[in-house]
Every structure is written in C-alpha cells, then in structure tokens.
Amino acid sequence: MRRRKIAVAAGCCLAFLLGTLLNVLFIPGSEHPPPPPPRDGAPPSPPGPPPEPPEEEEEAAAAAALARQLQERYEEVLRYRQHRGAAAAGGRRALRPRERRLMDLAPPRSSAEQPRPGAPRSRAAAAAGQPRGRASGELSLEPPLLGCRDIRDVSGVQYLGSGYTKAVYKAVLNRSLAVALKAVDFGGHDVAHCVRQFSALGDCYRLAAYKIVKEMILLQRLRHANVLQLYGYCYQDSNDIPDTLTTITELGSPLEMIQLLQTSWEDRFRICLSLVRLLHYLAHSPLGSVTLLDFRPRQFVIVDGELKVTDLDDASIEESSCTSNSDCFMEFPARNFTLPCSVEGRCQNMNEKRNLYNAYRFFFTYLLPHSAPSSLRPLLDKIVNATGELHWGIDETAAQLERVLNLYKSGEYLQNTTRIPKAEYRRVPEAFIPDENYRCWPSYHHKGCLLSVFDVNEAIEICDSYSQCKAFVLTNQTTWTGRQLVFFKTASNHIMPDPDKITYVKVTD
Numbered sequence: 001m002r003r004r005k006i007a008v009a010a011g012c013c014l015a016f017l018l019g020t021l022l023n024v025l026f027i028p029g030s031e032h033p034p035p036p037p038p039r040d041g042a043p044p045s046p047p048g049p050p051p052e053p054p055e056e057e058e059e060a061a062a063a064a065a066l067a068r069q070l071q072e073r074y075e076e077v078l079r080y081r082q083h084r085g086a087a088a089a090g091g092r093r094a095l096r097p098r099e100r101r102l103m104d105l106a107p108p109r110s111s112a113e114q115p116r117p118g119a120p121r122s123r124a125a126a127a128a129g130q131p132r133g134r135a136s137g138e139l140s141l142e143p144p145l146l147g148c149r150d151i152r153d154v155s156g157v158q159y160l161g162s163g164y165t166k167a168v169y170k171a172v173l174n175r176s177l178a179v180a181l182k183a184v185d186f187g188g189h190d191v192a193h194c195v196r197q198f199s200a201l202g203d204c205y206r207l208a209a210y211k212i213v214k215e216m217i218l219l220q221r222l223r224h225a226n227v228l229q230l231y232g233y234c235y236q237d238s239n240d241i242p243d244t245l246t247t248i249t250e251l252g253s254p255l256e257m258i259q260l261l262q263t264s265w266e267d268r269f270r271i272c273l274s275l276v277r278l279l280h281y282l283a284h285s286p287l288g289s290v291t292l293l294d295f296r297p298r299q300f301v302i303v304d305g306e307l308k309v310t311d312l313d314d315a316s317i318e319e320s321s322c323t324s325n326s327d328c329f330m331e332f333p334a335r336n337f338t339l340p341c342s343v344e345g346r347c348q349n350m351n352e353k354r355n356l357y358n359a360y361r362f363f364f365t366y367l368l369p370h371s372a373p374s375s376l377r378p379l380l381d382k383i384v385n386a387t388g389e390l391h392w393g394i395d396e397t398a399a400q401l402e403r404v405l406n407l408y409k410s411g412e413y414l415q416n417t418t419r420i421p422k423a424e425y426r427r428v429p430e431a432f433i434p435d436e437n438y439r440c441w442p443s444y445h446h447k448g449c450l451l452s453v454f455d456v457n458e459a460i461e462i463c464d465s466y467s468q469c470k471a472f473v474l475t476n477q478t479t480w481t482g483r484q485l486v487f488f489k490t491a492s493n494h495i496m497p498d499p500d501k502i503t504y505v506k507v508t509d
C-alpha cells in the first residue's frame with residue numbers, strides 16, 4: 001500500500017517556502033558549477049580495517065540505506081528516460097550535454113558518471129534553443145524552452161500549493177506569460193522526514209529532486225492535450241545546495257471538487273471526457289501502459305476548462321508479475337478486484353484498470369450522472385456502472401463517452417423528448433434585455449440565468465418550464481461543445497438594440 005501523504009498546511013509554511021523558492025529563483029547560477037558535495041551515503045567499507053564502534057556502525061548503516069535509496073531513484077529515472085525497447089536492445093548510449101545535465105543528480109558510481117567540475121553551467125541553456133530530433137531514450141526539450149534566465153526576473157510570485165515533496169508557485173515571466181514553478185519543498189514532509197532520519201540535507205534534497213526529474217521526463221515523453229505542458233527547467237545553487245532544480249510548466253488552477261459540483265453538467269462532463277481521453281492515451285502510451293498510483297483529484301489541474309495531469313512522480317509503467325490470479329489482487333477502500341494472470345505471468349491490464357476504477361470512484365460517480373439531460377441518463381448510468389464493476393476497459397469507456405459527446409453536440413439527445421411549446425414567443429431581432437435577471441442553477445453567470453442550449457426550441461422549452469421566465473436573449477457566445485448561451489429574463493420592459501443578440505418575448509402563458 002502506498003504511504004499516506006500528509007499535506008503541508010499552506011499558511012504555516014508559506015513564509016519558509018517562499019523564502020526557499022525565492023532563493024532558488026534569485027541566486028544566479030554560477031557559470032561553473034562546483035563539484036557535487038561528498039556523498040553522505042557512501043557504502044560501508046570493505047572488510048579489513050578494525051571494527052567500528054556501534055555509533056559509527058549505525059551512521060554507516062544509515063548512510064548506506066540513503067545511498068541505496070538514491071541509487072534506486074536514479075535507476076528509476078534512467079528507466080523512464082530510456083525507451084523500453086531501446087533499453088532492452090541497445091544498452092546505454094552516451095548522454096548528450098542536455099541530458100547529461102538532467103542526470104547530474106545521479107549518485108556518482110564511476111568516474112565516467114561524475115558531473116564534470118568546471119563544465120560550463122550554462123550548457124543546457126545554450127543548447128536549449130536548438131531543435132533536436134526525437135530519438136528513443138532522448139529527453140529532448142524542444143523550443144520554446146525556458147530556462148534560468150527566464151525566471152531570474154519574474155513578477156507576481158504567488159504560492160499555489162504543495163504536497164508531500166514539492167511546492168508550486170505561480171509566476172509571471174516577462175510581465176506576460178503566467179507559469180507554474182515547481183521545486184522541492186525544503187519544508188515539506190519528504191525532505192523533513194529524510195533529514196530527521198539521515199541528517200544529510202544535500203542527499204535528502206537529491207532524493208526528493210529525483211521525483212521532479214522523473215516527473216519532468218514523463219511530462220516530456222507523454223505528450224497529450226491532457227498532460228500538463230513542460231516549458232523548461234532551471235538548475236541553480238540554493239541554500240548551500242548545488243544544482244537545485246525548478247521546473248517551469250503550464251499554469252493551471254487546482255481542481256476543487258466542491259466547485260465542480262456547482263458547475264453545469266456540460267462542464268463536468270468535459271472533465272470526465274478529458275480524464276478518459278488522458279487514460280486512453282496513458283494505456284497506449286509510448287512508454288507502455290502507465291498507471292497513476294496516486295490518483296487523488298489534487299494530482300490534476302484545470303486549464304481552460306480541461307483537466308490535465310500535473311503530478312507524475314507517482315506514475316508507473318511496471319505491470320505486476322504473477323503466477324496465479326490471486327497475485328493480481330487490487331484493493332480499494334470499498335471494493336476489491338482480482339484480475340486474470342496472463343500466460344506471460346503479468347496481471348492483465350492492471351495499470352489500465354486501476355486508473356479506470358480510480359476515475360470511477362473519484363470522478364464519474366460525482367460528476368457524470370448528476371443533473372445530466374434526462375435522455376442521456378441511461379447511457380451515463382451504464383458508463384458509471386460498467387466502470388464501477390470494471391466490466392469495460394478504457395477503449396470501450398472512451399468510445400462510450402465520445403458517443404455521449406456526439407449525442408449532446410448534435411442535439412440527437414433532444415429527439416426523444418416531446419417538444420410542444422406551451423407559450424407563444426415574439427422574436428425581436430438585434431435586441432437585448434440588459435436587466436430583469438433572475439438566478440438559476442447551474443448558471444454561467446453569477447447574477448443572471450445564463451444557460452447553454454442546442455437551439456431556440458430548447459431555449460423555449462427551458463423558458464416554458466420556469467414560471468418567472470418571461471423572455472430570453474440568444475447571445476453570440478458558445479460553450480466548448482458549440483452550444484449557444486442564452487440569458488433567461490423575468491420581464492421585457494427595457495429592450496435595447498444589440499446587433500449580436502436576438503430576444504424572444506413570451507406573449508402568452
């Protein structure tokens with residue numbers, strides 16, 4: 001079972017986090033980075049010297065444990081950097097300078113892997129502007145790549161959030177581009193816990209920074225509309241630690257479930273659809289089937305109404321090995337599943353199914369059926385039930401959600417409903433009613449009743465069903481599905497000219 005993460009209370013650590021980040025951001029990187037500090041986690045000495053006193057033995061054991069963890073994280077990062085096929089076929093190839101830099105956090109194992117003292121620090125940045133071909137195993141950050149110089153003079157720095165390992169800030173670059181800056185949270189649980197255990201800030205920083213390197217590699221390799229975009233990165237010395245890493249990514253807003261529950265079905269459906277498109281991509285990704293081991297809503301952000309995954313440090317491509325079905329046991333708080341063990345000794349589609357069940361329990365049950373158009377309810381209920389029972393894989397689930405989208409966009413979902421208007425309406429072209437608003441739910445406008453409709457008949461149907469509705473105004477604005485936004489009004493006493501709008505006034509009740 002995965003460890004339970006402890007959220008860092010934003011307020012209490014804000015000052016410290018901000019200080020840390022500002023240090024990271026504003027201490028200019030030297031052109032010649034110092035060699036890495038000596039590792040605290042040196043392996044225990046080979047047999048020969050006289051036995052050490054117990055305290056020193058304990059220290060050596062702790063150092064060895066930390067070195068092991070560093071080595072494991074380093075190897076994990078390598079696995080993600082190298083394409084699976086390439087790793088199996090060709091072994092390791094020489095690293096290009098930019099990749100070299102990314103792997104500078106590696107625990108040195110041989111002289112060949114040691115970061116070279118005196119190597120120009122700005123190498124990665126200098127190479128950054130040049131396009132690179134995409135080869136398997138390559139971490140090529142394509143232009144426009146942002147780097148240290150871009151975040152040296154930022155404005156509007158604002159704390160956004162933090163978790164177990166990282167702290168995230170909003171910043172405006174060049175007074176124009178708002179981005180998210182992510183760095184290891186020195187005050188976070190991960191570093192604090194490690195320092196308590198090993199008293200080695202430098203190596204504890206590195207251990208945590210591997211998570212950012214892994215995330216950065218995955219953001220780079222998993223290219224999809226619902227994966228947050230990586231804009232660049234910066235290595236700078238900070239807090240006596242050389243080469244602290246800050247990533248620069250697309251900015252989103254944290255996903256607030258309570259807020260989402262108050263939005264229109266159309267917008268909630270968009271979140272579910274973007275999640276399913278993401279999971280479909282992850283199941284068939286260039287790295288193999290990727291599972292998100294930490295699937296809480298806080299691992300996602302919203303960008304222009306679309307859901308995007310931001311936290312990838314807990315993503316995994318390992319498919320569990322098995323000798324029998326009982327090895328393929330998936331445990332969730334309210335349900336357990338046993339998946340079949342394939343003849344190749346792998347739990348079949350476990351990564352995909354884990355994602356899907358988490359999508360069901362964290363998203364679909366809350367967001368999909370609630371206040372959906374009544375004719376779509378049976379299909380939506382079927383999707384919720386099938387994913388809750390893991391009867392479908394991601395391909396079928398994605399196909400069914402796309403079907404819902406088509407029914408909704410094409411207006412086909414309205415065909416089964418009886419559409420006989422109760423009242424008569426007078427059409428007033430190029431006209432608008434500025435006031436006479438009433439509130440309704442879920443409205444796109446906080447003061448008035450602004451809803452999306454497929455066509456004028458649907459608007460009439462809505463106005464007929466509200467006793468306070470006496471008129472409505474078709475705007476020239478549309479939602480993400482192309483539906484028209486309509487203001488519903490309590491009266492039509494003041495009609496104003498507006499070339500982009502059409503008003504309909506109820507003439508009989």
Ligand SMILES: Nc1ncnc2c1ncn2[C@@H]1O[C@H](COP(=O)(O)OP(=O)(O)OP(=O)(O)O)[C@@H](O)[C@H]1O
Pocket residue numbers: 005160161162163164165166167168180228249250251252253254255294298299301310311312313
């Ligand atoms: N690009 C972004 N735009 C806006 N907010 C973001 C962005 N990336 C992350 N956040 C916010 O910052 C928080 C912490 O980021 P992240 O999840 O990467 O850190 P973490 O330490 O791995 O967290 P956890 O322990 O929950 O896994 C997130 O919960 C999210 O709300």
